[in-house]
Amino acid sequence: MSSLAIQNAYLAYGNHRVLGPVSLDVRAGEHLILLGKSGCGKSTLLNHLYTENRKDCALIPQDLGLVDNLSVYHNVYMGRLQRYSALRNFMNFVFPADARVAEVTPLLEQLGLDEKCFSTVAELSGGQQQRVAVARALYQAAPVLLADEPVSALDGPEADRVMALLGQYFATAVISLHDVDRALRYGQRIIAIQNGELVLDEPAHRLTVSSLDEFY
Amino acid sequence: MSFTEAMLSSLYRWSGGVKTSIGFVLVAICCLFIADLEVSSIDPWAEMWRLAEGLFHPSLMQSSLVLEALLSTLAFAFAGVALAVVGGFLLALMFHNAFVRGFCALVRSIHELFWALIFLQFFGLHPLTGLLAIAIPYSGIFARMYAEILAQVPKLPAQALPPEAGYLNTLIYTRLPLAWPHLVSYTSYRLECGIRSSAILGFVGLPTLGYYLESSFSQGYYSEVAALLMLFYLLIATKKIWLRRWTLPVLFLGSPFFLGDGMPIVWGNAWRFISEDIIPAPLRNSEAGGQWESLSELSQWASDIMLDQALPGIWNTLVLSQIALVVTGLCALLMFPLISRHCYSLPGRIPGHVLLVIARSTPEYLLAYILLQLLGPSMLPAVIALAIHNGALIGYLSGRHSNELALRSDLPNRRLDRYFYELLPRIYPSFLSFMLYRWEVIMRETAILGILGVHTLGFFVDSAIQEIRFDVALLLILTAALLNIAVDMFSRRIQRYI
Numbered sequence A: 001m002s003s004l005a006i007q008n009a010y011l012a013y014g015n016h017r018v019l020g021p022v023s024l025d026v027r028a029g030e031h032l033i034l035l036g037k038s039g040c041g042k043s044t045l046l047n048h049l050y051t052e053n054r055k056d057c058a059l060i061p062q063d064l065g066l067v068d069n070l071s072v073y074h075n076v077y078m079g080r081l082q083r084y085s086a087l088r089n090f091m092n093f094v095f096p097a098d099a100r101v102a103e104v105t106p107l108l109e110q111l112g113l114d115e116k117c118f119s120t121v122a123e124l125s126g127g128q129q130q131r132v133a134v135a136r137a138l139y140q141a142a143p144v145l146l147a148d149e150p151v152s153a154l155d156g157p158e159a160d161r162v163m164a165l166l167g168q169y170f171a172t173a174v175i176s177l178h179d180v181d182r183a184l185r186y187g188q189r190i191i192a193i194q195n196g197e198l199v200l201d202e203p204a205h206r207l208t209v210s211s212l213d214e215f216y
Numbered sequence B: 001m002s003f004t005e006a007m008l009s010s011l012y013r014w015s016g017g018v019k020t021s022i023g024f025v026l027v028a029i030c031c032l033f034i035a036d037l038e039v040s041s042i043d044p045w046a047e048m049w050r051l052a053e054g055l056f057h058p059s060l061m062q063s064s065l066v067l068e069a070l071l072s073t074l075a076f077a078f079a080g081v082a083l084a085v086v087g088g089f090l091l092a093l094m095f096h097n098a099f100v101r102g103f104c105a106l107v108r109s110i111h112e113l114f115w116a117l118i119f120l121q122f123f124g125l126h127p128l129t130g131l132l133a134i135a136i137p138y139s140g141i142f143a144r145m146y147a148e149i150l151a152q153v154p155k156l157p158a159q160a161l162p163p164e165a166g167y168l169n170t171l172i173y174t175r176l177p178l179a180w181p182h183l184v185s186y187t188s189y190r191l192e193c194g195i196r197s198s199a200i201l202g203f204v205g206l207p208t209l210g211y212y213l214e215s216s217f218s219q220g221y222y223s224e225v226a227a228l229l230m231l232f233y234l235l236i237a238t239k240k241i242w243l244r245r246w247t248l249p250v251l252f253l254g255s256p257f258f259l260g261d262g263m264p265i266v267w268g269n270a271w272r273f274i275s276e277d278i279i280p281a282p283l284r285n286s287e288a289g290g291q292w293e294s295l296s297e298l299s300q301w302a303s304d305i306m307l308d309q310a311l312p313g314i315w316n317t318l319v320l321s322q323i324a325l326v327v328t329g330l331c332a333l334l335m336f337p338l339i340s341r342h343c344y345s346l347p348g349r350i351p352g353h354v355l356l357v358i359a360r361s362t363p364e365y366l367l368a369y370i371l372l373q374l375l376g377p378s379m380l381p382a383v384i385a386l387a388i389h390n391g392a393l394i395g396y397l398s399g400r401h402s403n404e405l406a407l408r409s410d411l412p413n414r415r416l417d418r419y420f421y422e423l424l425p426r427i428y429p430s431f432l433s434f435m436l437y438r439w440e441v442i443m444r445e446t447a448i449l450g451i452l453g454v455h456t457l458g459f460f461v462d463s464a465i466q467e468i469r470f471d472v473a474l475l476l477i478l479t480a481a482l483l484n485i486a487v488d489m490f491s492r493r494i495q496r497y498i
Helices: A042-052 A072-083 A086-094 A098-110 A126-140 A156-169 A180-186 A209-215 B003-008 B016-034 B044-056 B063-093 B098-109 B112-123 B127-151 B156-160 B167-204 B209-218 B222-237 B247-258 B267-277 B281-285 B291-339 B346-361 B364-375 B379-404 B415-452 B457-466 B470-497
Strands: A002-013 A016-027 A031-035 A057-060 A144-148 A172-176 A189-194 A197-203
Touching (some): A002 A042, A002 A172, A016 A042, A016 A197, A031 A042, A031 A180, A042 A144, A042 A172, A057 A126, A072 A098, A086 B415, A126 A156, A156 A172, B016 B415, B044 B222, B063 B127, B063 B167, B063 B209, B063 B222, B098 B470, B112 B167, B112 B415, B127 B167, B167 B209, B167 B364, B209 B222, B209 B364, B222 B346, B267 B470, B281 B470, B291 B346, B291 B379, B291 B415, B291 B457, B346 B379, B379 B415, B415 B457, B415 B470
Parallel strands (some): A031 A189, A057 A144
Antiparallel strands (some): A002 A016, A189 A197
């Protein structure tokens, strides 16, 4: 069963054609990792997947898309804005409901952010901000995750913890990474992009770190 | 931990902006209990209905008169602003001097109408009165902004010049060209303000738009009022069309010819005004002998004025302006989404733009004048007038700022969610700084609205002038100026704290 699909698409960043023609089929239940040099079109591909399938996807964009002046709690809550009425959302904006805070807190605990629940995002370090964006995606609980370099600002063990959490919460995921070793550990299927084309599409267990080095 | 617990514990840190806003709102709520906000006219709805009817049936009685009014409004604005540009620029070059800075702060903290009231006693109804009433405060305003713009210019080009280039060459070859676009856009914005100021000067008798508006309004010719207002909006809305580089010399050189002749200056009156009228009464009347006696009389005189007029005036000015400030903020926050590309499509934003242009081009003095006729004398019409004009202005600035934001691709679908969770928090810091800049302006306007009958400082100034006690009027005008300077300094402190 396929979850997301693209047929012969040409993708552009601004007026500049980056990818194409691309055909991609993401099957439900698989974790797909995108590899490639920076600027090769990973973000363009992820954004295209997102705009085509908004309803089913949670997105972690590369620039995180957090609202700096709002608290960590509010930023995480934003993952579920569409579930509640505009009035409920407004009341929660002014005065967070205890029940919602109780839902968000365990996520923040798993990401080591529970102390920061009511701090504004602007006060946090880059790594902490990235984990807030992860928490928002986890809270959204969509069937599919689209994540663009979700652990780029985290150190080794922390990055592994976050990758494990993402794998555990999302049955299906498309994640772009720049760390080949981590890609092989967490991905079931690896796709490499080079010169505007998908040049490699293999199950992870058939690949080794050295065989992927040429894509970096 | 729940939100309540977090708020009470030391973990929760209110942001400076939120704290400041809550402070302002609380002060305004306290002021609401003190302020006189009742509607005292007998049947405001009937009058409003007649006004609305007039607005939908604009008609011009004498088109030649109207043309004259529009031309002289433009002429006073252009000539006054042109003088102010020259004066302001020269002052800006000397802005590092503390005396110059103080002088500029003083002249710009006195409202154009107060300047007009002073010069009316001096020159009478002569074009110079209107010209200087605009040129002097605007010089102070230009001096400060020009100095700020010139200070923000990159330093490197000036440093790269040969060492003996000299001050003038450095200015002409590096600082001025670098600052030019900013200077031009600020001056063009101020020219629009100058047109509004010039229109308002008609209310004290100069031959500009305000004069005709007041006479049509007081006679109940609402369709004439409507026609005049629409012409005024048209004039401001089409500014981009008639204000071009090649029309500028024509407009500036032509403007002195449309100022009208007015009355001849009676130099005897002018001389008496400075040599007698504005000298405090006890000093004027005393004989040369009893110096100590007159000194104690002087302090008695000053303290009487302070207690009976200045303090109540200051109090009412503060109460009214704090309420107006918060209502202005609410108006701006309600209006800015109307012109934000994150809320409405391009055609959907047109009504918002029209509404904001009309609201921000109507001077608050004019709005207050109309609303006072409808609602009767209380603080309510003044609050509404200040909030509509300033709210539309800040709404416009905030909306423009929101259009510069690049938001993420997974935006909430509903407009309200987007407003509260994305736009509002992102624009709030700049909204707050617009408000803090505007605070001083609102305070200055509040004082001036007293001339219309609300008991702010302008009311006491106007009554002193009508009683031909210019010494008292001048003391009260200076009091108002000091109040504005104090507010300006306070708002800058808050800005640094945020």
